[in-house]
Amino acid sequence: MDNASWHKRGKLSWGNPVYLPPYSPTLNPIERLWKVLKDMMPVFNEISNEDELQEIIINNLQTFFHNPNLVKSICGISE
Numbered sequence: 405m406d407n408a409s410w411h412k413r414g415k416l417s418w419g420n421p422v423y424l425p426p427y428s429p430t431l432n433p434i435e436r437l438w439k440v441l442k443d444m445m446p447v448f449n450e451i452s453n454e455d456e457l458q459e460i461i462i463n464n465l466q467t468f469f470h471n472p473n474l475v476k477s478i479c480g481i482s483e
Contacts, residue, residue, distance in 0.1 A: 433479035437468070440478055 429435040444464045451457045468475050476482070 430480075433481065436480065437475060437478050441465070441468075 424431050429439075441464055444467075445460065451460065
Protein backbone atom coordinates (compact mmCIF):
# COMPACT_ATOMS: atom_id res chain seq x y z
CA MET A 405 0.00 0.00 0.00
CA ASP A 406 1.13 3.55 -0.43
CA ASN A 407 2.58 5.67 2.36
CA ALA A 408 -0.49 7.85 2.87
CA SER A 409 -0.85 8.80 6.52
CA TRP A 410 -4.38 7.35 6.73
CA HIS A 411 -2.94 3.93 5.88
CA LYS A 412 -0.69 4.09 8.92
CA ARG A 413 -3.10 5.26 11.63
CA GLY A 414 -4.11 1.97 13.18
CA LYS A 415 -2.10 -1.10 13.99
CA LEU A 416 -2.96 -4.30 12.21
CA SER A 417 -3.73 -7.26 14.40
CA TRP A 418 -2.33 -9.55 11.70
CA GLY A 419 0.29 -9.39 8.96
CA ASN A 420 2.97 -6.85 8.23
CA PRO A 421 2.08 -4.15 5.71
CA VAL A 422 4.50 -3.46 2.89
CA TYR A 423 4.56 0.20 1.93
CA LEU A 424 5.41 1.41 -1.55
CA PRO A 425 8.16 3.96 -2.04
CA PRO A 426 6.86 7.51 -2.48
CA TYR A 427 5.94 8.66 -5.98
CA SER A 428 5.92 5.20 -7.54
CA PRO A 429 2.99 5.13 -9.99
CA THR A 430 4.51 2.16 -11.81
CA LEU A 431 3.98 0.10 -8.67
CA ASN A 432 0.52 1.53 -8.02
CA PRO A 433 -1.22 1.96 -11.42
CA ILE A 434 -4.39 3.50 -9.96
CA GLU A 435 -2.32 6.63 -9.26
CA ARG A 436 -2.20 7.27 -13.02
CA LEU A 437 -6.00 7.15 -13.15
CA TRP A 438 -6.31 9.55 -10.19
CA LYS A 439 -3.95 11.97 -11.96
CA VAL A 440 -6.07 11.91 -15.13
CA LEU A 441 -9.24 12.41 -13.06
CA LYS A 442 -7.69 15.36 -11.19
CA ASP A 443 -6.52 16.88 -14.48
CA MET A 444 -10.12 16.69 -15.76
CA MET A 445 -11.36 18.83 -12.87
CA PRO A 446 -11.77 22.57 -13.38
CA VAL A 447 -9.98 25.03 -11.14
CA PHE A 448 -11.74 24.89 -7.77
CA ASN A 449 -12.69 28.58 -7.72
CA GLU A 450 -14.52 28.09 -11.04
CA ILE A 451 -17.07 25.83 -9.34
CA SER A 452 -20.03 27.79 -8.04
CA ASN A 453 -21.58 25.32 -5.60
CA GLU A 454 -21.52 21.80 -4.19
CA ASP A 455 -24.14 20.51 -6.65
CA GLU A 456 -22.03 21.63 -9.59
CA LEU A 457 -18.96 19.96 -8.08
CA GLN A 458 -20.89 16.72 -7.58
CA GLU A 459 -22.17 16.80 -11.17
CA ILE A 460 -18.65 17.35 -12.55
CA ILE A 461 -17.23 14.49 -10.49
CA ILE A 462 -20.02 12.09 -11.49
CA ASN A 463 -19.69 12.99 -15.17
CA ASN A 464 -15.93 12.50 -15.08
CA LEU A 465 -16.22 9.17 -13.27
CA GLN A 466 -18.83 7.97 -15.76
CA THR A 467 -16.26 8.48 -18.51
CA PHE A 468 -14.21 5.75 -16.86
CA PHE A 469 -17.14 3.49 -15.93
CA HIS A 470 -18.34 3.42 -19.53
CA ASN A 471 -14.85 3.01 -20.94
CA PRO A 472 -13.00 0.11 -19.27
CA ASN A 473 -10.45 0.01 -22.09
CA LEU A 474 -9.57 3.63 -21.35
CA VAL A 475 -8.97 2.73 -17.70
CA LYS A 476 -6.77 -0.21 -18.71
CA SER A 477 -4.81 2.01 -21.07
CA ILE A 478 -4.25 4.72 -18.46
CA CYS A 479 -3.16 2.14 -15.88
CA GLY A 480 -0.81 0.45 -18.36
CA ILE A 481 -2.73 -2.82 -18.46
CA SER A 482 -2.57 -4.71 -21.73
CA GLU A 483 -4.33 -7.91 -22.66
